Amino acid sequence: MKRNKHGCDLKSCFLCRLCSKDWLPAIDVHRQSFHVNKGEILFTEGSEVTGIYFIYKGTFKVHKKWTDDKEMIVRLAKNGAILGHRGLGNDIYYPVSATALEPSEVCFIDLGFFQSTLKVNYQFLYELMMFFAGELKESEKKMRNLAHMPVKGRIAQALLSMSAKFGTTAEGFIDITLSRQDLASYTGTTYETVFRIMNELVLEGSIALSGKNISILNADKLHEHAGSS
Amino acid sequence: MKRNKHGCDLKSCFLCRLCSKDWLPAIDVHRQSFHVNKGEILFTEGSEVTGIYFIYKGTFKVHKKWTDDKEMIVRLAKNGAILGHRGLGNDIYYPVSATALEPSEVCFIDLGFFQSTLKVNYQFLYELMMFFAGELKESEKKMRNLAHMPVKGRIAQALLSMSAKFGTTAEGFIDITLSRQDLASYTGTTYETVFRIMNELVLEGSIALSGKNISILNADKLHEHAGSS
């Protein structure tokens, strides 16, 4: 994949677009980049919105709490994605949290600066709007799946989409490490259930496991479970 | 509620904003208004995007098919709302369908015209972006509820939000008529289950039924079921 100096691929990186088109003063922005450790929380649901983040390198989960021990992972994001954009709108609090799944680099853009950029930069605003439109579609699709698809299908679906989004390593493993607990939260089910279903998928030869790594052996079979989706 | 010449309330009507600020040539737009009968489909999932609709008067359900006999109602919309905006983004097909729940009036804006308005009208684009941001939040909240809340809670939640969105009639009924089947689709469950749960809610004194009409007797109790949500 073609990558630019930021380490993300041009096609999907808002930051790259910003820089390459001189929409934002790239250097200043880059100075604001910082490191986030695995498991570290970038921002928390309910905390005040201070700005927008761009993932420069790494992966994050965006999640919403339900009870103390239950959360829903709303989205997985990697290099080039925006985080914290849900802080736009009228509320001043983030409706979700973001946690790093691996050591990551993000760059932070102050809300005021971001908004004034939006005010000035028509094209960027347009892209952002389109981005939201896409996210909304995604979200509604996921919602429907959650409502009508049995757990096995949801897991199959999740594996397929993760594979599509994050690609696979040289060894054929899906290039993201998600704990079982996280996979459960992502598919809206429990730890134990994820377990049993993963076993079933292994037994039927759809996937293979190696420690925490997952590889897809038979995408067709997974698609069968996932239905039209 | 303050209403303007279009019949919708200023606060939430995109069309009104457009007109009142001369963002769009109001008269031309109004000429395009037309009537939609109850049960009539405004646009269908998978059909080509031709434009955007504004609800001038009436209510619509926005839904997504799952199987022939299962659908998910993604959103309910009334006077002043936009429909078909999900047709923006890169795809050229609507990802959802919209069906009138009562005799309604909508006005249609051709996609080309709409997009060129967006290109020219900065403020409108900004509002639209914010609107999407809000919708996304809504959608994600609903997603989480769907995943973790038991059916009773989802129904309670649905009743509360319908009451908040559509208000109540003079007799105290929620001002929208949704068939049981639709309520089931809205809460991601089945006809029969909706039934039994509604009975429970009546028995415990939370709601009262009168034909298809529903009135909330004890909002606190419903909130209990719905939890923090």
Next chain:
DNA sequence: CGTAGAGTTGACTTTTGTCAAAATCCGTGG
């Protein structure tokens, strides 16, 4: 070693969905 934490499994319960039958409502034509 010993302990904490995650991974694994089994037994059991609860929730919800499915199917089918019975009851009720409603418009139509006799």
Next chain:
DNA sequence: CCACGGATTTTGACAAAAGTCAACTCTACG
């Protein structure tokens, strides 16, 4: 005004899916 057919509503019995709880195992790590 009544009987009829079809649709919708209501109920019950049952099955399936998924969640809960508790125990047991394994591993990493001090």
